[in-house]
Amino acid sequence: MDHEAIIRQRLTNQGLARPAFADPATAVGWLCAVQAQDYPGARWALGTRIASATDDGVRRAFDSGEILRTHVLRPTWHFVLPSDIRWLIDLTGPRVKASMAYRHRGLGLDRATFVRANRALEKALGGGAALTRDDLRSVLGRVGIRDLATERMAHLMMVAELDGVVCSGPRRGRQFTYSLFDERAPASRSLARDEALTELAARFFASRGPATVQDFGKWAGLTAADARAGLEEAKVQLRRETVDGREYWFPPSRAARVPSPTALLLSIYDEYISGYRDRSAIVAPRHARRLRGMGNAVASVIVLDGRIVGTWKRTLTAKTVAVETRAFEPLGKRGRAAVAAAAERYGDFLELRVDLR
Numbered sequence: 001m002d003h004e005a006i007i008r009q010r011l012t013n014q015g016l017a018r019p020a021f022a023d024p025a026t027a028v029g030w031l032c033a034v035q036a037q038d039y040p041g042a043r044w045a046l047g048t049r050i051a052s053a054t055d056d057g058v059r060r061a062f063d064s065g066e067i068l069r070t071h072v073l074r075p076t077w078h079f080v081l082p083s084d085i086r087w088l089i090d091l092t093g094p095r096v097k098a099s100m101a102y103r104h105r106g107l108g109l110d111r112a113t114f115v116r117a118n119r120a121l122e123k124a125l126g127g128g129a130a131l132t133r134d135d136l137r138s139v140l141g142r143v144g145i146r147d148l149a150t151e152r153m154a155h156l157m158m159v160a161e162l163d164g165v166v167c168s169g170p171r172r173g174r175q176f177t178y179s180l181f182d183e184r185a186p187a188s189r190s191l192a193r194d195e196a197l198t199e200l201a202a203r204f205f206a207s208r209g210p211a212t213v214q215d216f217g218k219w220a221g222l223t224a225a226d227a228r229a230g231l232e233e234a235k236v237q238l239r240r241e242t243v244d245g246r247e248y249w250f251p252p253s254r255a256a257r258v259p260s261p262t263a264l265l266l267s268i269y270d271e272y273i274s275g276y277r278d279r280s281a282i283v284a285p286r287h288a289r290r291l292r293g294m295g296n297a298v299a300s301v302i303v304l305d306g307r308i309v310g311t312w313k314r315t316l317t318a319k320t321v322a323v324e325t326r327a328f329e330p331l332g333k334r335g336r337a338a339v340a341a342a343a344e345r346y347g348d349f350l351e352l353r354v355d356l357r
Contacts, residue, residue, distance in 0.1 A: 001241040003281040006210045006248065007306030008255035010281075013207055014272055015049035016264060017256035023050065024061035025081060032203040033078040033088065035274050036069050041267030041300065042079060047349045048264065055350050063170035065184050070167045071158050074221040075099060085167060085181070086188035091196040092221050093162040100155065107152050109159075117145055117156050118165045122180065130169030130177040133157065194233070197222075201230030205238050208275045209250030218277035246278065261331075263338035264303040265312050265323070265346055273301065273308070283308040287328050302327065302342075304335055314346075321347055322355040 011017040014031075021027040027049045028034055036042035043062075047053035061067050067079050072088045075096050080088055104110070117140055124139040125131060131139070137148045140156065148156070157178065160166045169179030191199060204216050217227030231249065238249045266272060273279065279288065287308060291301075302310040302325060310327035323343040331339065340356055347354035 001210065001243050001248065003243070005255070006243065006281045008258060009210050009250055010208065010272065011258055011306055012253070012256040013209055013251065014275075015207075016272060017258045019049055019051040019053070021050045023066075024053075024058050025066045026050075028067045028079050029081050029084075030203075031207050031271055032084065032200065033073055033080050034271060035269045036077045036079045038267055038269050038299070039069075041269055042069075044346065044349065045267060045270045046079070048266070048345075053349055059171070062168070065170075068167050068184060069176075071096065071161045073219070075158070082185035082188055084189065085185050086164065087191040087196045087199070089162060089164055090190065091193065091200065093164075095221055095223075097159065097162055100158070104155060107155060108147075109152065109155060113145060114156070114159050114163070116143055118160055118163055119143075120145075121160055121165055121178070125166065125178065125180045125183075128179070128183060130172070130179045132172060132175045132177050134175075136178060194229070197226055197230035198233040201227075201234035202237055204275075205231070205234060205249045206251045208271065209238065210241070210243075210248035211250070211276060212246050212248060212278060215276045215278060219275050244280075258305070260305050261335050261338040262305060263335070263342040265300060265339075265342045266303055267300050272303070282306060290328060302339060304331065304338060309335075312343075316350075316352070319353060320355050321350050321352045322357060323347075324357040 015021055015027060021030065024046045027046045034042060034045055043055055043058040046058050047055065062069065065082060068082055068085055069077050069079055070085060072078050072080060072085070073092050120139050120143045121136060124136065133153060136157070137153055140148060157166065164181045166178040167181045167184050169177035169184065171177065200220055201216060204219060205211060208215070213227050213231050216231060217224055220227065222230070235249060237251065239252050241248050273282070283291065284307070291308070300312045301308045302312055309329070309331065310325060312323060312325045315322040323346065325339055343354050343356045
């Protein structure tokens with residue numbers, strides 16, 4: 001196995017070699033958790049893996065609760081299935097909360113405040129209510145929790161998610177809402193800790209392999225010992241190969257044949273990128289340095305034949321989406337045609353005409 005083989009296998013297992021899933025819930029279930037702090041980018045992350053997907057279709061799946069959005073794995077939002085949300089939070093929530101403890105002290109937030117907030121949220125959201133953060137800021141103010149500026153309120157809501165009190169509700173216009181966890185995911189599974197580690201490892205390597213145990217630990221927000229323990233139980237289902245001194249694990253499935261050149265327009269938070277600690281297979285060192293230098297300005301990347309070759313950004317109007325691309329190096333006629341085809345697919349997803357720049 002070499003980097004080319006790693007790329008082909010990852011594109012296949014991630015559902016990117018060709019749209020592999022029928023609907024958003026199937027895609028999220030296969031990937032287990034999909035990074036979603038960039039909500040439009042996360043919708044497209046699902047759309048690019050679903051045959052004949054539309055943005056409206058992904059929005060409907062979210063609003064109906066077929067997929068949920070909550071803080072899990074690491075201190076950021078992910079899409080998850082209602083059936084998975086409980087065991088994922090039970091497994092990874094304590095470590096996320098521990099990582100935020102220092103900041104909580106700086107914000108004047110203690111356990112007593114979180115308990116009081118959670119009780120108020122449960123009461124306000126009972127009976128199927130869906131309330132925005134501004135609505136809930138007023139609720140918390142009425143029980144004496146004050147100074148709810150953006151960060152302090154955000155941390156109160158994050159802990160309520162990690163305590164299994166709230167999760168995402170349907171959108172209200174452009175605003176997110178919260179609903180009660182138990183009402184939104186009443187049938188969510190619970191797993192013993194060792195079972196949860198095995199389940200998470202099995203699904204990570206099935207959907208993202210070839211990957212290393214370090215990739216798994218970084219993605220899942222686990223300690224090195226827990227990552228190894230999960231892999232140890234899951235590896236009976238996997239194959240192993242060593243490349244450049246690194247041990248890669250992956251399912252015993254055949255990589256799909258991907259025509260060259262094939263381009264993808266992805267969010268920088270897409271699981272094809274954020275799912276790995278080591279990205280040496282998918283980006284040349286000179287380009288990796290360039291991406292790091294751009295910092296938060298990089299929202300989206302161009303992937304050509306599995307490798308990051310440039311950046312892109314979108315501008316929406318009522319009837320069009322302008323897609324502006326910037327390649328790190330000349331792509332050639334066929335490469336540019338592949339990028340244009342990827343832009344057209346994105347336009348189809350948004351149901352808008354594409355203005356490619």
